[in-house]
Amino acid sequence: MSNKALTISEVLLSATDQIEQVLRTETEAGVDARFLLQHSLQKPYSYLLTWPEKVLSKAEADNFFTLVQRRLSGEPVAYITGHREFWTLDLKVTPDTLIPRSETELLVEIALNKLKNLGSKTFTDNPEKNPVSILDLGTGSGAIALALASEMKSAQVLATDFSASALNIARENAELNHISNILFLQSDWGKSIPEQQFNLIASNPPYVAENDPHLQKGDLRFEPAGALWADKNGFAAINQVINYAGEHLHPGGWLVIEHGFEQAETVRQMINKNNFCMVSTHKDLAGHERITSACFEPGGSHKKLRCENVS
Numbered sequence: 001m002s003n004k005a006l007t008i009s010e011v012l013l014s015a016t017d018q019i020e021q022v023l024r025t026e027t028e029a030g031v032d033a034r035f036l037l038q039h040s041l042q043k044p045y046s047y048l049l050t051w052p053e054k055v056l057s058k059a060e061a062d063n064f065f066t067l068v069q070r071r072l073s074g075e076p077v078a079y080i081t082g083h084r085e086f087w088t089l090d091l092k093v094t095p096d097t098l099i100p101r102s103e104t105e106l107l108v109e110i111a112l113n114k115l116k117n118l119g120s121k122t123f124t125d126n127p128e129k130n131p132v133s134i135l136d137l138g139t140g141s142g143a144i145a146l147a148l149a150s151e152m153k154s155a156q157v158l159a160t161d162f163s164a165s166a167l168n169i170a171r172e173n174a175e176l177n178h179i180s181n182i183l184f185l186q187s188d189w190g191k192s193i194p195e196q197q198f199n200l201i202a203s204n205p206p207y208v209a210e211n212d213p214h215l216q217k218g219d220l221r222f223e224p225a226g227a228l229w230a231d232k233n234g235f236a237a238i239n240q241v242i243n244y245a246g247e248h249l250h251p252g253g254w255l256v257i258e259h260g261f262e263q264a265e266t267v268r269q270m271i272n273k274n275n276f277c278m279v280s281t282h283k284d285l286a287g288h289e290r291i292t293s294a295c296f297e298p299g300g301s302h303k304k305l306r307c308e309n310v311s
Helices: 008-026 029-041 045-050 058-072 077-081 102-116 143-151 164-176 218-222 236-248 264-272 298-304
Strands: 083-086 089-092 133-137 156-161 182-186 198-203 249-258 276-283 289-296
Touching: 008 029, 008 058, 029 045, 029 058, 029 077, 058 077, 077 083, 089 143, 089 164, 102 143, 102 198, 102 249, 102 289, 133 143, 133 236, 143 156, 143 164, 143 182, 143 198, 156 164, 164 182, 198 236, 236 249, 236 264, 264 276, 264 289
Parallel strands: 133 156, 133 198, 156 182, 198 249
Antiparallel strands: 083 089, 249 289, 276 289
């Protein structure tokens, strides 16, 4: 950069142009530049809008463009700033955790809808004595579990992950967001969970195939591989989640799982092999089949009910 003093609007324009030219379609350049400047100045977006002609000091400009250079190398904005907004929460993220994505907020929305419509005595009559039980398998930063716990304050949430480092971040996020109705447990999927049943099991498991070329592109290059890809063409972890849910949901409980947009039909087939009914797949804002939900009916009683596959 030149020695000329630059304003907020000038550094944003310069950074946006650089990010756009280098990363091209991999990112929303203007949004990235804004988040980096907000973080660099420790100011809200409203400040940038109110003072576009404010001249930055050399130290402020240098610090900002140092962050921009990290972005130009491909490093995700969330890892540069150390946090990501999800649902109504501000979450700490590190390279030990998957970066929470907006698509996963659809999972939270669906799960809340299922919980609020359970209509069981467990939920409606005495939530303090018989709290709704929620399990998040593979919690990562805690995004799903904490979003559900924040909205369902009378519920008891259990969040598990195989990664101790990820669980430490999830615990920090619970403290940072003042959420107390949640427990954390290190577990390889359900293997270390004490025997119990849940009203809802949610999961965003690894579902990318090991040889998928997308793993070598964009932000995915920097995210933990174990949170992204799975064996059996991306279905190994999905299969473990579905099988666990089929053995650990209360009758009438719900499984809500995220998957790849080309995996929906296979996921429905896998779920239908277990004791589930009302199998529905929900589309994200891009129109992709992204989340599948299903209601648990043990003992084959699901065969008497009308089960639907909705794309």
